[in-house]
Amino acid sequence: MVRIAFVHGINNEKSTPQCIAERWWAALLRGWETLGLTQVERPQIDVGFYGTILANAVAGAKSRAVHQGGNTSGGHLGQAFLETYLRDMTGETLDCVPGAASPGDAVAQGPVKQRLVHAAAAVERHLRNHGKWLAKGYLPQAVAYIDDPGLAAQIGVTVRKQIFDTHDEETILIAHSLGTVVSYKLLAGDAKLRNRRVPLFMTLGSPLGIGMMRSILPARRTVPDPPVAAWVNAYRRDDFVALNRPLTRETIGLSGVDNIADGLNEEADPHSVEAYLSSPPICARIYDKLRA
Numbered sequence: 001m002v003r004i005a006f007v008h009g010i011n012n013e014k015s016t017p018q019c020i021a022e023r024w025w026a027a028l029l030r031g032w033e034t035l036g037l038t039q040v041e042r043p044q045i046d047v048g049f050y051g052t053i054l055a056n057a058v059a060g061a062k063s064r065a066v067h068q069g070g071n072t073s074g075g076h077l078g079q080a081f082l083e084t085y086l087r088d089m090t091g092e093t094l095d096c097v098p099g100a101a102s103p104g105d106a107v108a109q110g111p112v113k114q115r116l117v118h119a120a121a122a123v124e125r126h127l128r129n130h131g132k133w134l135a136k137g138y139l140p141q142a143v144a145y146i147d148d149p150g151l152a153a154q155i156g157v158t159v160r161k162q163i164f165d166t167h168d169e170e171t172i173l174i175a176h177s178l179g180t181v182v183s184y185k186l187l188a189g190d191a192k193l194r195n196r197r198v199p200l201f202m203t204l205g206s207p208l209g210i211g212m213m214r215s216i217l218p219a220r221r222t223v224p225d226p227p228v229a230a231w232v233n234a235y236r237r238d239d240f241v242a243l244n245r246p247l248t249r250e251t252i253g254l255s256g257v258d259n260i261a262d263g264l265n266e267e268a269d270p271h272s273v274e275a276y277l278s279s280p281p282i283c284a285r286i287y288d289k290l291r292a
Helices: 017-035 051-059 076-089 109-129 138-147 149-165 178-189 211-216 273-278 280-291
Strands: 003-007 045-048 171-176 200-204 231-234 258-260
Touching: 003 017, 003 149, 003 178, 017 045, 017 273, 017 280, 045 149, 045 178, 051 138, 051 149, 076 109, 076 138, 076 211, 109 138, 138 149, 138 178, 149 171, 149 178, 171 178, 171 273, 171 280, 178 200, 178 211, 200 273, 200 280, 231 280, 273 280
Parallel strands: 003 045, 003 171, 171 200, 200 231, 231 258
Antiparallel strands: none
């Protein structure tokens, strides 16, 4: 039987793999009930959990990635990421935000990372002060991942071991937020996964369409098939993470992704993973793959 793998996004350091599995599965059940679909037997569910690693990196804790030679990009990628959010939401630059200008000026890795995380927090406060809804902690966690290839590699290996290394069954892979970046990098760039079978890769509220993301992604012009047979990307137009960007050749650099922006549940939190999962066009696609 096909199994499901979930890969979470930001702000999950206080959760557990078990809690994530229960919440996400419950959201699917609610969606199927709304559609009047017969309930399916719960498949095996595995969770790619990296919340603690990411939170510790933001807090300044030394990760194994640093000891293994990981370093930052000098702040440039993280800075570009922050500038994208500012430009899209307010039309401003980092120079307009107190405490956020030139986070990459320092040379040593420690000061660069520290300045970048502080800059991200400053941008987050600035956006909130201007009435722009943004989940607390998103920007600092995102820039920590984006700007530190050692940290990103550690997270990638951790997630791969959790959802792929001890399993060879077909896997419906469902990822949310920053987890979509972690998952795509594995599927597109990890040679160990080329012979795996992923009948559905579902990305929800993904930042993959933000142009600067291509700097940290494997270069491709098509969906990585194998292992991915179908890729569905859902984004609310007001989702502060996706920035109203579908995944197309113009944004992510490849074609073949089925983008869905209509018919999604509209809850107060536009980035809610449970709202995405219980949305009719999303839960129906997952249901069909489970019943196939």
